Amino acid sequence: METSAFLIDIGRYYLIVGVVVAAFFLGIGIDRxxxxxxxxxxxxxxxxxxxxxxxxxxxxxxxxxxxxSGDGEGS
Structure with a gap:
């Protein structure tokens, strides 16, 4: 029972980080x-x-x- 709860927690945290990355990437990164x-x-x-x-x-x-892109701007 503890193993399944642990795996579910890992999946939940993985998706939370994914949502944060998606928000930053779609807000800032994709235009760059x-x-x-x-x-x-x-x-x-x-x-x-x-x-x-x-x-x-x-x-x-x-x-x-x-x-x-940062390396190419200096030359």
Whole structure:
């Protein structure tokens, strides 16, 4: 019984972090990563479930692209 409660808690925390990442990414990050997404707010809610499930990959790619674009601006 404790194992199932523990697994449910892990899933809950994973999704909570996913919701936070989705909020930040859709509010700040998507405009910086993909300039063509500016002004198109109707499709962003469709991305929420995917970002909540794949948030580690989204964070990794977001940080990698931010770092890459930061390196190119100085030259």
């Amino acid at each position: 990563i993909d300039p063509s997404s500016r002004g198109s707010y109707a499709f962003r809610p469709l991305l929420i479930p995917g970002i909540c499930l794949l948030w580690p990959l989204v964070l990794y790619r977001w940080l990698a692209l931010e770092k890459k």
